[in-house]
Amino acid sequence: MVIRDTHSLQLVWSSRISEDSTFGLRWTHSIHRSLVEEKYRIHDGQIILTEMSFHDYGIGMENELAPGEKLDIQDGQFHIRNMNRHFPALHLFIGQVRAGHTLLFSGTEIPLGSLHAPGAAITIQVEKRSILNEIGGY
Template identity: 70%
Template structure:
């Protein structure tokens, strides 16, 4: 009795191709949102962490003129970075001098606080301070000096990105 193995091989090959296509789709499908820092010149990722829903982050830095700390607090809404609050010690040159509708300036614990902000940015672009700015990322209860992940003076871009398993493994 002769068994037709040609149909079996064709079915196996088709199944294998479909399975491989499904795995590739799964690996490349954007599954989660991440906060990503890229070197602006090369566009290479230099730091990336997953964001849980409604997770906030901040940036603290020292103002170059009045040399006091400034903290900016952000959250992500639909891939936009929203500046929601800013805290600073001295009100002077280089600080916010106008409030947008709905924003409120209060003094709390000896600091100025602008709250109810809703300023949207597709990304944050900054140069890591070389002398006194000491830019620090405040993320998930940790303080990460930006000078520890990229050389001071370099330009970085901070943004929200949809990431896949493959992009996380490959770092692109």
């Protein structure tokens, strides 16, 4: 899995990730000022959104469920489960004020603002990389 600057394609971060491994993204919603967390799984080179949880339901949040998805309320939070939304890549701007975008990867919380400048456009995707790429070769 890699994170690249969307404009320059410069590699910002990378780590090995196996088929069917999971990761997450968490941030503070700009209007509600409450945490939103998304859970993803890697399958066939695609990033699949499998679950989303959030505290406040309203502007900017999911308002329709796709077939098979289920909305639960647990511990005062909304959870959309059984999601199966496929993405070839995730594109986002690293929050500059309060978003605190954080990558949840292999039991570690990695603030995206520590990897690249707040406000920068990044792309998260799965790439097949050779061992030479990993160690800085060609």
